[in-house]
Amino acid sequence: xxxxxxxxxxxxxxxxxxxxxxxxxxxxxxxxxxxxxxxxxxxxxxxxxxxxxxxxxxxxxxxxxxxxxxxxxxxxxxxxxxxxxxxxxxxxxxxxxxxxxxxxxxxxxxxxxxxxxxxxxxxxxxxxxxxxxxxxxx
Numbered sequence: 001x002x003x004x005x006x007x008x009x010x011x012x013x014x015x016x017x018x019x020x021x022x023x024x025x026x027x028x029x030x031x032x033x034x035x036x037x038x039x040x041x042x043x044x045x046x047x048x049x050x051x052x053x054x055x056x057x058x059x060x061x062x063x064x065x066x067x068x069x070x071x072x073x074x075x076x077x078x079x080x081x082x083x084x085x086x087x088x089x090x091x092x093x094x095x096x097x098x099x100x101x102x103x104x105x106x107x108x109x110x111x112x113x114x115x116x117x118x119x120x121x122x123x124x125x126x127x128x129x130x131x132x133x134x135x136x137x138x
Contacts, residue, residue, distance in 0.1 A: 001062070003030035004037035006044055008056030016055055017102050034058070059127045070097035071104035072131060073111060075123035083122050094131035101125070 006028040012018045019025055028044065031037040037058045048054030059069075073095040077087045086092055095111070098104040104125045115121035 001032070003032065003061050004034050005029035005031070005059045005061065006037055006040045006056055007059050008044070008054070010048065010051065010054045012053065014052055015105060017105060020053070030061075034060075057127075062129060068129075069099065069127060070129055071101055072096035072098070072126045072128060073104055073107045073123050074126045074131075075111070075121070077115070077118060077121045079120065081119060087120070091132075094126075096131075 007025050009026045010020045012020055026044075028040050029037060031040065041056055041058055044056045045054075074092050075083075076090075076093045079085045079087055095107055096104065098107065108123050108125055111123045112121075115123075
């Protein structure tokens with residue numbers, strides 16, 4: 001059964017690696033419905049909307065007891081800045097999995113800096129158990 005968690009807090013900077021005061025990210029849930037998680041996300045996100053170091057995200061897991069956190073760096077070069085279609089009609093590249101957000105962030109930074117001059121290139125970090133079937137491996 002899928003479960004949804006709201007994860008985040010106030011970080012020391014916009015790299016979103018370390019929580020202010022140390023410790024782990026806050027985790028709220030589990031929620032059985034994505035809509036309930038989205039309501040909790042809004043409840044947690046709106047009070048910090050003016051603080052660029054505050055961030056919450058929704059994480060989907062299959063089973064809280066068995067879910068191992070896996071992070072992926074997803075993206076590539078898109079046909080335009082709507083970031084919907086990959087150049088050549090292929091699938092987005094999924095690099096990973098990474099066991100920690102810090103490891104995924106390091107990969108994201110490397111890929112992002114390699115394409116910093118290309119406004120159609122974009123990468124993001126996704127927490128998922130596995131990439132979709134049509135994705136491209138790194």
